Amino acid sequence: MKKVLAILGLAAVSAMAISANRIGPVSTYGELKANGGKLSGTCPQYANSAVQVKGMSLFWSSAADSATAFYTEKAVNLMVKDMKIEVIRFAMGVKNENFDKGRGYLTGGEDLQKAYLKNVVNAAIENDIYVIIDWHIESGDGYTSDAVKFFEYAAQQYGSYNNVIFEVWNEPKDGASMGTVASHANSVINAIRKYSDNLVLIGSPEWSSHPEECASASISDSKKNYACTLHFYADSHSANGDYANRANQALGKNVPVFASEWGTVNANGNGGANQSASQAWINWMNDNKVSWANWSASGVNEGSAAFNKINLDNGLSYSNSGNMVKGWMNKNMTYSDCGLENGNSSSQSGFSTGIANGTKTDMIDDMEDNDRYAYTGGFWSAWTDANENGDNGVGQSTISNGTWENDFGKTVYDVLLPKEGSKNTSNYMVGLKKIKLAKGTYQYAPYVDLGLNLTKDTAEFDMSACKSISYKFKGASHNFRLETSLVTNWNFHHVNKDASDEWKEVELTWDQFNQEDWGDNDKHFNLKDKGLSKVKRLAWEVKGVQNVPDNQNQPSLDYLFVDDVRCDGLSITAISGKTSTPTSSSSAPKSSSSVTPPSSSSSVVVPPASSSSVVITDLLVIDDVEDGNEVLNTTGTWYAYTDNESLGKSSITNVYDPNLPGYVVVFPGSADPTNGTQGFVGLTGIHWDEGDYAYDPFVALGLNTNADTSIGIDLSNCPVLSYRYKGAAHTIKLQDGQVTDFAFHNRMLLDAGDWTLVSFKQEEFKQPGWTQTKVNLNWANIKKISWEVIGAKGYTDTFQPEFDYLYIDDLKCVDQAIGIKSIARTATGLRLAAKGHDLNIMTSKSGLVKVQVFDMTGHTVKSVSENMQAGAHTVSLENLTAGSYIVRVQAGNAKKSARITLK
Numbered sequence: 001m002k003k004v005l006a007i008l009g010l011a012a013v014s015a016m017a018i019s020a021n022r023i024g025p026v027s028t029y030g031e032l033k034a035n036g037g038k039l040s041g042t043c044p045q046y047a048n049s050a051v052q053v054k055g056m057s058l059f060w061s062s063a064a065d066s067a068t069a070f071y072t073e074k075a076v077n078l079m080v081k082d083m084k085i086e087v088i089r090f091a092m093g094v095k096n097e098n099f100d101k102g103r104g105y106l107t108g109g110e111d112l113q114k115a116y117l118k119n120v121v122n123a124a125i126e127n128d129i130y131v132i133i134d135w136h137i138e139s140g141d142g143y144t145s146d147a148v149k150f151f152e153y154a155a156q157q158y159g160s161y162n163n164v165i166f167e168v169w170n171e172p173k174d175g176a177s178m179g180t181v182a183s184h185a186n187s188v189i190n191a192i193r194k195y196s197d198n199l200v201l202i203g204s205p206e207w208s209s210h211p212e213e214c215a216s217a218s219i220s221d222s223k224k225n226y227a228c229t230l231h232f233y234a235d236s237h238s239a240n241g242d243y244a245n246r247a248n249q250a251l252g253k254n255v256p257v258f259a260s261e262w263g264t265v266n267a268n269g270n271g272g273a274n275q276s277a278s279q280a281w282i283n284w285m286n287d288n289k290v291s292w293a294n295w296s297a298s299g300v301n302e303g304s305a306a307f308n309k310i311n312l313d314n315g316l317s318y319s320n321s322g323n324m325v326k327g328w329m330n331k332n333m334t335y336s337d338c339g340l341e342n343g344n345s346s347s348q349s350g351f352s353t354g355i356a357n358g359t360k361t362d363m364i365d366d367m368e369d370n371d372r373y374a375y376t377g378g379f380w381s382a383w384t385d386a387n388e389n390g391d392n393g394v395g396q397s398t399i400s401n402g403t404w405e406n407d408f409g410k411t412v413y414d415v416l417l418p419k420e421g422s423k424n425t426s427n428y429m430v431g432l433k434k435i436k437l438a439k440g441t442y443q444y445a446p447y448v449d450l451g452l453n454l455t456k457d458t459a460e461f462d463m464s465a466c467k468s469i470s471y472k473f474k475g476a477s478h479n480f481r482l483e484t485s486l487v488t489n490w491n492f493h494h495v496n497k498d499a500s501d502e503w504k505e506v507e508l509t510w511d512q513f514n515q516e517d518w519g520d521n522d523k524h525f526n527l528k529d530k531g532l533s534k535v536k537r538l539a540w541e542v543k544g545v546q547n548v549p550d551n552q553n554q555p556s557l558d559y560l561f562v563d564d565v566r567c568d569g570l571s572i573t574a575i576s577g578k579t580s581t582p583t584s585s586s587s588a589p590k591s592s593s594s595v596t597p598p599s600s601s602s603s604v605v606v607p608p609a610s611s612s613s614v615v616i617t618d619l620l621v622i623d624d625v626e627d628g629n630e631v632l633n634t635t636g637t638w639y640a641y642t643d644n645e646s647l648g649k650s651s652i653t654n655v656y657d658p659n660l661p662g663y664v665v666v667f668p669g670s671a672d673p674t675n676g677t678q679g680f681v682g683l684t685g686i687h688w689d690e691g692d693y694a695y696d697p698f699v700a701l702g703l704n705t706n707a708d709t710s711i712g713i714d715l716s717n718c719p720v721l722s723y724r725y726k727g728a729a730h731t732i733k734l735q736d737g738q739v740t741d742f743a744f745h746n747r748m749l750l751d752a753g754d755w756t757l758v759s760f761k762q763e764e765f766k767q768p769g770w771t772q773t774k775v776n777l778n779w780a781n782i783k784k785i786s787w788e789v790i791g792a793k794g795y796t797d798t799f800q801p802e803f804d805y806l807y808i809d810d811l812k813c814v815d816q817a818i819g820i821k822s823i824a825r826t827a828t829g830l831r832l833a834a835k836g837h838d839l840n841i842m843t844s845k846s847g848l849v850k851v852q853v854f855d856m857t858g859h860t861v862k863s864v865s866e867n868m869q870a871g872a873h874t875v876s877l878e879n880l881t882a883g884s885y886i887v888r889v890q891a892g893n894a895k896k897s898a899r900i901t902l903k
């Protein structure tokens with residue numbers, strides 16, 4: 001007797017329900033049309049006047065994250081709001097040796113590129129701006145048959161939208177003649193015209209620098225709707241020179257010119273932004289009503305990039321070039337909708353208010369039965385990086401939701417909530433509240449997740465009947481993820497959606513889902529082809545960016561609500577917790593009494609206040625620094641280093657001693673009032689500044705375990721490594737000489753305002769997840785240990801360490817359980833002193849005495865073995881040059897090391 005409320009009609013989920021959510025240039029001008037030597041609009045008011053639109057070109061979509069981070073709805077929204085772009089160029093990497101990570105359209109990334117296409121074009125349509133779909137290839141070959149196939153697809157998908165412009169060959173070069181380019185263009189135009197009469201942009205020889213050749217080429221376009229591109233770089237190509245002359249000639253031939261790619265810098269994309277030269281071009285383009293897209297909307301490491309951060313949750317961060325270009329956008333335009341139809345947009349649908357138990361539905365859940373289970377039988381939950389098992393560290397992200405124990409005896413966050421937000425006409429929804437991202441020691445980006453296990457157990461759920469999936473949300477930007485059992489490394493298919501402070505319906509087709517570039521591209525697959533029958537979980541993930549300070553890594557909205565998850569084409573028999581659908585009048589929102597209360601108090605495990613602490617036995621004191629020098633018990637030395645050798649500018653205030661040479665890192669216990677020790681090592685006055693260093697800035701304390709730096713020490717019988725520290729969060733890294741890509745075995749430690757004892761079992765040291773070649777740490781040959789205090793590139797103006805010092809002490813191997821064949825301890829009865837160029841040795845026993853002298857880079861510079869009687873002896877070091885050395889003397893079981901300085 002339950003009615004299925006069919007508020008969501010089928011029309012609402014037709015594959016292309018994209019429509020503008022603001023009035024922008026497209027509603028104002030309509031479709032752009034070639035009209036003599038200018039572009040006009042199709043809106044009556046602009047049918048004969050010249051229209052000039054200004055915007056940005058994305059960087060190669062086949063390149064690194066610093067480029068692809070901008071192939072998102074979030075980036076497009078920001079550029080529209082903050083930078084006022086009117087056109088965005090989708091620069092689809094086709095095939096290129098320099099900017100292709102094996103994910104160009106023709107190099108293995110076709111699915112990914114189509115997903116990017118939808119991200120960018122949909123975002124352009126929603127923002128009511130123009131979008132150039134660019135076959136971004138720099139070559140002598142246009143790959144015409146592939147281009148025909150691609151543009152036919154793109155035109156079929158999007159050709160009915162007034163927003164869309166097609167650019168058929170970015171930059172012909174390597175001797176490609178205008179004839180070759182024209183023949184390519186004609187084939188592609190022919191394919192496009194099956195579905196679309198929209199504007200087509202045509203390139204020309206020598207990196208699209210010959211629009212005059214393009215303008216007189218024999219282009220056959222049934223719609224006569226094309227323009228020629230001009231690509232220029234202001235610092236290399238003058239606005240009074242050849243380039244402008246050729247463009248003027250093209251305009252003189254009554255063919256419009258479109259500067260679909262231009263830079264403020266020199267022609268290789270690098271160097272500084274040249275303001276005066278760019279201004280001259282801006283003047284020329286304004287005078288001639290030439291529309292433009294500036295290269296590039298990216299955070300890549302070159303002068304032309306408009307941005308210098310890829311963390312977009314706190315807005316755009318402009319480079320010099322970006323700032324300049326922002327100033328040249330069309331700013332206070334007044335846009336007004338001329339009323340043209342655009343694409344096949346549909347209006348937002350209402351909210352579902354319930355599916356009765358046992359009825360057929362394509363609704364996965366609308367939460368209206370007021371339970372925490374979906375109509376498919378699965379359950380809702382949430383999790384965060386604080387639930388990580390520790391292999392990659394543990395995060396500290398939180399949400400304020402309580403917990404409950406589900407049918408499977410698992411305590412999970414409770415995410416069922418009464419509806420919120422004026423537009424939500426239903427009663428219930430799911431959501432996360434008070435999201436706080438905190439990276440803790442987690443080495444990847446911090447996250448919290450809202451999720452729906454589709455089945456009660458871990459069984460797979462079959463979604464192959466679904467043509468698309470939709471949901472409504474309000475709140476934080478998130479990755480909507482479809483987890484299938486075919487993905488075993490967490491690289492699940494997902495789509496990123498920008499934050500929205502109003503309820504918004506999202507409808508996604510399968511080709512919009514893509515996987516991250518984790519070096520596992522060979523394992524990527526298209527959801528439509530396989531995987532849909534093996535779905536396990538849906539997840540909405542709110543995620544920060546890796547290596548960004550917590551205070552700048554928060555979502556712009558700290559909540560995420562989800563409602564009405566629906567799969568177009570699915571037919572399931574609803575399992576509903578209630579036999580009757582609550583109505584808004586008779587059913588109050590869930591009261592707290594109807595919910596299992598959070599098991600907060602009972603679940604808190606109070607550690608026994610035991611005073612019978614475990615007795616920790618020192619197996620080997622690597623160094624306790626009590627002797628007040630930088631030489632370790634194991635003969636190596638302590639030192640400090642910074643990013644300066646790699647062009648960084650980070651600094652410490654430790655005294656630099658040219659005699660060492662190096663920083664003085666040993667401090668007397670008295671240097672810290674809470675010391676409890678005679679000496680410790682440390683970094684002081686830490687200041688991060690990446691300078692020209694390409695990665696995160698750092699300073700570090702380090703040690704060579706052995707004076708002979710070519711060998712290490714055997715710690716294979718060292719089950720647990722421990723030390724005390726006070727101060728800055730840091731990463732301890734161990735090196736055995738096998739790892740060559742900096743993927744050292746490490747652990748992260750958090751800030752500590754008091755001396756803190758930490759200890760790690762051997763197996764707790766892990767290599768970072770990104771390493772390509774994992775190796776087992778060879779504990780029999782540990783050569784170096786370092787304590788790196790690492791900042792975040794791009795954030796040093798506002799992000800400096802909480803504690804500007806790091807003290808380390810009492811580095812030991814501990815555990816009473818295992819015996820260790822220890823390196824012989826320092827023995828009393830062996831003393832060393834250096835005087836002039838003499839080394840004086842005092843032994844208490846007669847026997848063989850071995851003397852080794854190492855320079856500070858670990859090379860043995862002298863080695864003598866002599867039988868000595870008990871008493872004083874002198875070894876001459878007369879032939880050693882002035883400088884610092886480590887001397888190691890071994891007499892029987894006794895060993896002693898010291899640093900000496902020869903003048």
Ligand SMILES: *[C@@H]1O[C@H](CO)[C@@H](O)[C@H](O)[C@H]1NC(C)=O
Nearest residue numbers: 234235236237238274276277
């Ligand atoms: C900018 O470009 C102009 C014209 O090409 C050139 O004369 C000038 O030296 C450039 N300025 C800088 C700072 O490179």
Ligand SMILES: *[C@@H]1O[C@H](CO)[C@@H](O)[C@H](O)[C@H]1NC(C)=O
Nearest residue numbers: 327328329330331332333334
């Ligand atoms: C844009 O608006 C500002 C302030 O309203 C005004 O000062 C400025 O002249 C305007 N610029 C243009 C190009 O109209």
Ligand SMILES: *[C@@H]1O[C@H](CO)[C@@H](O)[C@H](O)[C@H]1NC(C)=O
Nearest residue numbers: 408410453456457458536537
């Ligand atoms: C929920 O789904 C996740 C991911 O597939 C799985 O690891 C977990 O075991 C599931 N929970 C239950 C109770 O089946």
Ligand SMILES: *[C@@H]1O[C@H](CO)[C@@H](O)[C@H](O)[C@H]1NC(C)=O
Nearest residue numbers: 357358574575576577578579
């Ligand atoms: C829902 O229907 C199923 C059978 O279709 C039944 O076993 C179950 O008890 C019903 N649930 C409720 C809450 O009525």
Ligand SMILES: *[C@@H]1O[C@H](CO)[C@@H](O)[C@H](O)[C@H]1NC(C)=O
Nearest residue numbers: 621624625626627632633826
């Ligand atoms: C070596 O460690 C011992 C404690 O085990 C300590 O007494 C001694 O001073 C240390 N020697 C050096 C050179 O650090």
Ligand SMILES: *[C@@H]1O[C@H](CO)[C@@H](O)[C@H](O)[C@H]1NC(C)=O
Nearest residue numbers: 862864875876877878879880
């Ligand atoms: C120093 O070098 C000279 C010349 O090679 C040599 O005669 C002398 O024995 C060396 N001294 C020592 C202590 O090795």
Ligand SMILES: CC(=O)N[C@H]1CO[C@H](CO)[C@@H](O)[C@@H]1O
Nearest residue numbers: 400401402403414433595598
């Ligand atoms: C079950 C439960 O405790 N839910 C909570 C989720 O978080 C919000 C915001 O703190 C609370 O209002 C809910 O009660």
Ligand SMILES: CC(=O)N[C@H]1CO[C@H](CO)[C@@H](O)[C@@H]1O
Nearest residue numbers: 669670672673675676677678
């Ligand atoms: C062991 C040691 O060096 N303790 C010192 C700790 O610091 C105080 C105050 O500076 C000194 O008085 C102690 O001698």
Ligand SMILES: [Ca+2]
Nearest residue numbers: 366426428429
């Ligand atoms: Ca609801």
